Amino acid sequence: MSISRRIAFLLRHRPETAGLTLDANGWVPVGDLLAALPIGRAELDEIVANDEKSRYAIERRADGSEWIRANQGHSRRVAVDLGLASASPPAVLFHGTPGRNRASILRDGLRPGSRHHVHLSVDVPTALVVGRRRSADVLVFRVAAGPMAAAGHVFHRSENGVWLTDAVPPEYLLLEPTNP
Structure with missing residues (x-):
């Protein structure tokens, strides 16, 4: 390591x-x-x-x-205050994830799991890289971040450009066609 x-x-x-x-x-x-x-x-x-x-x-x-x-990515359930102000996200963000998560994401949306936030990327290539950390079989979801923010969901942008939010309901998700 x-x-x-x-x-x-x-x-x-x-x-x-x-x-x-x-x-x-x-x-x-x-x-x-x-x-x-x-x-x-x-x-x-x-x-x-x-x-x-x-x-x-x-x-x-x-x-x-x-x-x-x-700066982010903690799996520990501690009160980590990253000091991030809320920010207006771009209209669309992306989330890369192992293919085995497809059914639960389509049903329940994106949840932070063991992390404090759902991590979102600004483009498909970055989302693919993130998803490949856990599996070669990667899906990318398009997140309607603009409409989410308009509906009251809060977004933060970390110091390294990763977008963070508490959860993404399934109605704001669309499976993105990719050519890995």
């Missing part, structure tokens, strides 16, 4: 495996994370700065301490 993937695993899913404890908003002291990894601060800064998906945020607090968190 690469160091970047290990960091994501620890900050999103299983911090306790490295003796880490996230605060209520998903932050952990940078020093604690570094103590759990075979890298130094310069390498961590390089990983954070060059991460193509902008997975991480580092903040300096009033007392001078530095803390790090994953």
Whole structure:
């Protein structure tokens, strides 16, 4: 497992495996994370700065301490406040998912499952990449985000461009034809 993937695993899913404890908003002291990894601060800064998906945020607090968190994707049921304001989404967004989820999504819509939000992509290629993380058999759903927002559903845009919402009812979904 690469160091970047290990960091994501620890900050999103299983911090306790490295003796880490996230605060209520998903932050952990940078020093604690570094103590759990075979890298130094310069390498961590390089990983954070060059991460193509902008997975991480580092903040300096009033007392001078530095803390790090994953920007989204947490599977832990903690009160992670990402500090994201609501935003007006584009008219259409997309969601990539394993084909085995087709029937339940058409029946129940998109639910966050073990995450805090449903994650949506701005285009089909990105949705395909996301869906392929779990299965080679990928479906892409077109999400009528504009009409959802007009009906009162709240959307957020994370620091790395991923759109987040609490759920997507089935009436706002259409199976997108794709050529994987």
